[in-house]
Each structure stands twice: as structure tokens, then as C-alpha cells.
Amino acid sequence: MLELDKLSLAIGKQSLVRELSLQLQPGQLHVIIGPNGTGKTSLLRALFGELPLQQGEIRFGGHALSRRHGASWRRQFGYMPQNTQLELELSVLEVVVLGRLDSLSMRLSDDDILAALSALQALGIAHLADRAMHSLSGGQRQMVLFAQVLLRDPQIMMLDEPVSALDLQHQLQLMEHLHHQTRAKNWVSLVVLHDLNLAAQFADRLIVLAGGTLQAFGPPAEVLDAGLIHRLYSVPVDIHRDRDGKPYIRTLRQASLCA
Template sequence: MLELDHLTVQRGSLTVAQNINAQFHSGKIYTLLGANGAGKSSLLKAIFGELAFLGNVRYRDTVQRKAHLMAWRKPIAYMPQDSHTDAELNTLEVVLLGRMDALGRHISDDLMREAIDLMAQLNIAELAHRPIGALSGGQRQLAMFAQALLRRPKILLLDEPVSALDMAHQINLLQKVRHYTQEHQLICLMVLHDLSLAAQFSDELLLLADGKIQAQGTPKTVLQPQILRQVYQVDIEILTSSRGLPVVHPYRKID
């Protein structure tokens, strides 16, 4: 279990997360929702150890400490929003960096096969020998996601992983997230802006505003018109898909 205990994050004079308490369990996908500036990315960065905070972040019996960040991050794969890189590497080499601990002068055949297989599953195998800097933003996102999975993490932190992807690649990546989370019993926290996609692929949603959790629970519990209108300041209609999941339709700004 990953636990946040009275987590408060400040950036300068701005409090971006305030007194957050939450527990995240293996085998489940938790999606952070909220308007821009709500504290979603800051929460992931604090968990990973990129932002200082007050309170505690605990995974199993280990509490995050600045002096032991390398050990803390070992079971974590973190995919930030910005996938841009200036590295003069091809795409396969970037994916292989997910297993820095296993890399040496010789890369094992098993590790190479694992990396190539992940790329094939994400439909980017043909990009293996293309320079990473020559890829589109969406292609880089897929490569960085393959790198994250190659780490064989216990905790997966994904910050807007589908923001640059077309519809087909969004579904492919999120299906892979769900399958990998369940198969390997990961704890997955991701940030999404598409509320309908979040409803399809999440076990629980956490809706943030003003650095606080405004609602938490199943998609049907959180995606309620009155809650979303208050947080996003737009009028929202909630439809129901053929699978019984909420579909969020914003249709005008409140006057």
C-alpha cells in the first residue's frame, strides 16, 4: 500500500497540495482529476521525490526520505508530462534506459526481447532505430511509456500519458496500463484531463481543487454534475454509455 499522510506541498508562496490523506492499493488504477493548477502533477512529483513536502509518503514499511531517494525510487516508474529529450539516442536505446540497473557493455538477449516486445505492443516497433529527437510528441510519449514498463515497477506514476496521442493510441496505451496494473498488481496513479476516459479506465477517481481532494471514489460516485460544475465552472451533462459508465459532456460556460 502507498499512503499519503497529511501531505502538503508548497511552490514558493503557493500551496499546491494541502493536507492530503489517501491510500492506494495494489492492482488498482487511481486517476487524479481537476482543473489546471489543481495540484495533480505536484502530487505525483512529491510522491516521486521531486518536490519537497510536509507530512509523510509511505510505501509498505518505507517512508520517503530525501537522504534515501535512490532507494525510494527503485520500485517506481514516473512518466512526466514533458517527454522531450535532447539525448542523441535512438528510440530502442531510450526504452532500454528503463533498466539502467541491468545495462552494461553487453545487453542480454532477454532484456532486448522484452524491450522490443513492449514497443510492438504499443505499435512503435518500427521506430526502434529512429532518433528519439525526430519523433512526434505522441511517439515520444509511447516510447517513454515503454521505458516506464521496462523498469518492472511496483508503482506507476503517469502524468497526462495520452495528451499527445490520437484516439486509437489513447485506448491502446490505457488498455495496456489496465492490463499491466492488474497482471502485475501495481499501484497506478495517473493524471488525465479527459473525464470520460478516466471513467473507463480507473478504479477510483480523486478530484482535486485548490490543492484539496474535493471528491474521491468510483467514477459513478465522483462524476456527478453538481460536483463537476463547481470544480470546472462549466455546465456539464452526464450521460451513460452502453457499458453503464459515465460519459461527461460539457456544453457551455456558466453565465
């Protein structure tokens, strides 16, 4: 279990997150939603040990995050940040193999190469294996970096807006794979998404942040309602249910904008 105990974050005098307490269970996909600038990325960076805590504690498996043990703490994570603008001369296969950087020797093993190819195949992008990373589209880079993260064999998986450049097919493919692997490998998974319908479809638990504070936490069917969404985004919506009982959201045009 990943535990956040009264966690507060700040950069200079700017408060980012205030007294956030959560318990995140293995085998569950947690999706973080909320308006821009509300601390979602900062929270992931803090969990990874990149952003110092103003106060509070982060614990996993009975151990607390500390600067002294930062390197060993990070080895538990598969972390894919927002920025995928990497101008690398390496091939796609070489970039994915770097997911095992901590265990690589001077010579690549057949197991490393086969594992990288298997990750590419599972995501439907094996045909890109020999392409140079710098020649790929933004969406292709996101899929390659996700394959790299999969190779790290993490205990905690964190993805920051992983579908922002993907078409509909690849959005679903990435989220389905993440959902399946979270259960199969008992990961604690956290994903930042802006697409509320995608979040509602795949999340076991939603973490709703606004103004640096926790607004709601729980299953999408219990958390998402028109009032909450209007408070978060100042947008009127209708909430419907799909055939599985999961909420989906339809935004409404505002009369003032249509006049």
C-alpha cells in the same frame, strides 16, 4: 499499499496541496483529475521524492519516504513526467532499453533487447525501433517513453498526462495496456488526465483535486456528477451512462456564449 498521511506541499509561500490523506491499493488504476494549477503534477513529484514535503508522510510497503533513502525509494517507481521534448541522438530501441539503466552492464544482454522489443510490440510501435528519437512526433515520443517506463518493472506506476499528444487510437491503446498491466503486475498506478471521459472509462478510483485539497475520491460512477464538474470547471454538463454503466460527460454550450 501507498499511503498519504496528511500530506501538505508548498513552494516558497505558495501552498500546493493541503493535508491530503489517501490509501491507494495495488492492482488499481487511480486517475487524478482537476483544474489546471491545482497540485496534480506537484503531487506526483512529491510521491517520487522530487518535491520536499511541507508536512505529513508518504509510506509504501511499511516504509516511509525520506531524503536519506531517496535513491532506493525511486527505484520502486515507473515515472513518466509531462515533458517529452527530448532531443536525443539515440534510437528508439536504445531509449527503451534505458528503462533498465539501474541493472545495465557495459554490454546489453539479449534479454534486455528482447524485453525492449516486446514492450514496443505490445504498444504497436515496433516499427519505430531503429528511428532516432529526435525524429519522432510528440505522440510517438510519448509512446516510446511509456515503453521505457514499462521496462523498469516498477511497483508504483505514475504517468503525468501521458495521452496529451496521442490520437484516439493510441490513447485507448496506452490506457488499455496500463489497465491490463496494473492488474497483471499488481501495480499501484496513478495517472493525471484532463479527459474526464477517458478517466471515467479506465479509472478504478478517481482522485479529484481543486485548490490543493481533495474534493472527492472513489469510483467514477459515484464521484462524477454535474454539480461537481460545474464547481471544478465552471462548465455546465449532462451526465449519461454507457452500456457498461460508466458515466460519460457531454458539455453544454452556455447561453451567454451563444447570444
